[in-house]
Structure formats: structure tokens, C-alpha cells
Amino acid sequence: MxxxxxxxxxxxxxxxxxxxxETLGNGRAVAKRFAEEGAALLLVDINAD
Numbered sequence: 747m748x749x750x751x752x753x754x755x756x757x758x759x760x761x762x763x764x765x766x767x768e769t770l771g772n773g774r775a776v777a778k779r780f781a782e783e784g785a786a787l788l789l790v791d792i793n794a795d
Contacts, residue, residue: 750784763791 757780761773770778777789 750782752780753784755785756788757785758788758790760790762787762789763793 757777759773759777759780761771762777763771764774765771773791777787781787
């Protein structure tokens, strides 16, 4: 597999946690996608869990 579009980039994602429930929150969804594209991530949320 080739390099992702974000290979060599750093992304800071605020609100990367997951709310209770079945849906995937926006921050977490972005974090997952950016990671799939090769970005290094700094994930921030109000709740450490």
C-alpha cells in the first residue's frame, strides 16, 4: 500500500473522545480517518478516558 495523503503531517484533534452510545462522534471519526491516511495525531478531549 502506498503512502497516505497525510503521511508526514501532524494533526491536533480536539474532542477526539467517544460519547456513550452506538454512534461514532465527529472527533473520533476524524481521528480514525486521519490515522488511516498516515497522519501523526495529538488527540485531546475533556475526559481522559
